[in-house]
Amino acid sequence: MVVVNESLCDLCGTCAGVCPANCIKILETKVLIDYNQCVECLNCAAICPFEAIRVSGEEVIKV
Amino acid sequence: MKREYDVVVIGAGPAGSMAARYAAETGANKVLLLERDREIGVPVRCGEAISESSLKKFVGVNSQWIASIINxxxxxxxxxxxxxxxxxxRGFILHRRLFDHYLALQAASSGVEVITKANVEFVDEYKDGFRHVFVDIFNEKYTIKSRIVIAADGVESRIARQVGIDTTVKxxxxxxxxxxxxxxxxxxxxxxxxxxxxxxxxxxxxxxxxxxxxxxxxxxxxxxxxxxxxxxxxxxxxxxxxxxxxxxxxxxxxxxxxCTKPLEKIVDDGFMVIGDAARQVNPMTGGGIALSLAAGKMAGEVAGLAIKEKNTTADFLMKYQKEWMKTYGAEQKRYYRLKEFIRTLKNKDFDDIALNLKDLSPEKITLTKIFTLAVRKKPALLVDVVRVFANI
The missing domain is CATH 3.30.9.10 (D-Amino Acid Oxidase, subunit A, domain 2)
Incomplete structure (x- = not known):
């Protein structure tokens, strides 16, 4: 499952432009992902200029 | 705000403001321009560069929003x-915030109603000559009827895909x-x-x-x-x-x-898509302001005409798509081919091009010359180089 780090997200909409499922909606202050439509292609995570999208469970915990 | 419009434009960037203005000036009486964000023109997600010729052609030049003159x-x-x-x-670097304000105000002067903090949730199918726009404005939900909806919602281009036009970018x-x-x-x-x-x-x-x-x-x-x-x-x-x-x-x-090839479909019944949302960007330079101004004007005029003629079907709105392809389609394809080639160049290739130009006198180093050198390993692209740089 892809997750958006809201503190990094700039709401630029680039992820939505490459989403083949059209399941990303940019609001004025946040991003909504329709997980029922998401096909987990990870295009959004690849394209994000600020690296604000990750696959959940992939976070490296730094001690 | 009314409950019924001739034209609703979604997104108040350069494409959207131009479309709204020209729809109103051409024949639409009730035109609404919706902006999702709290302020038109902000944030500025743009390098802000435009050529003098494009600016003069579509808007004119106003020192208020010119930051610097480039030669x-x-x-x-x-x-x-x-x-x-x-x-x-020559070219200009703009103050896009002020430029976008100006374009929206021009639209307003032509009778367009402008609303900010208006988030469009959904546009339904064309029925009995109308589409419904479901919009959230300051946390209140409204349903607006419109004869034509113009999507100018930028790179995300969600509205076009939601009504069935595939604008997804690879x-x-x-x-x-x-x-x-x-x-x-x-x-x-x-x-x-x-x-x-x-x-x-x-x-x-x-x-x-x-x-x-x-x-x-x-x-x-x-x-x-x-x-x-x-x-x-x-x-x-x-x-x-x-x-x-x-x-x-x-x-x-x-x-x-x-940075794509031109889309094959940019209209539907009671629907048009323009600007970044329609991928109307020079795919080699990434420049989009001039093309958005052009598309907005073109689509707005066709929309106004459609209202005047009482025909908002895809057949009628196709005038915009045909005119767009005729005027800019071939050029976008050429730029796309050049972009695809430039992608293959390595650092050494870029250095070689620069070294090759070292001994030329400055006035000989034209963009045509530079790009002719760049494509010398693929001469088939020479025609594209000559065509696209002929007027620059």
């Missing part, structure tokens, strides 16, 4: 070789961009600079566009298929830290630029 273009190769191109034509054709407005630096106010290097910006380029003597838009775009291993922000942070260690960073914005 020099510099390319820097990976090894640091400098090529100063001779350009008879990963490799989306440029992942970051830009900083950087202060406390010295730049030449009349010169824009481009850095070509797969180390600085793979599948794209880095730009330095002066806003005044001590500040500039410094940004870069990288192709989506290089972005996963290292994201755009990292490339730009490294460049600015190395090249301008004393810089103050006033703004950092992200953005995406669709």
């Amino acid at each position: 020099e273009v510099r390319f820097v190769s990976p090894a640091g070789y400098v090529v100063d191109a001779y350009t008879p034509a 990963l490799k054709d989306m440029e992942s961009c970051v830009q900083m407005l950087v202060g406390n630096i010295n730049v030449k106010i009349n010169r824009i600079e481009f850095y070509l290097s797969t180390d600085l910006a793979p599948g794209g380029y880095l730009w330095v566009f002066p806003k005044d003597e001590n500040s500039a838009n410094i940004g870069l775009g990288i192709s989506g298929d290089f972005s996963n291993s290292k994201h755009a922000i990292k490339y730009l942070q490294e460049f600015v830290k190395t090249k301008y260690p004393d810089a103050s960073i006033l703004t950092t914005v992200a953005g995406g630029v669709p």
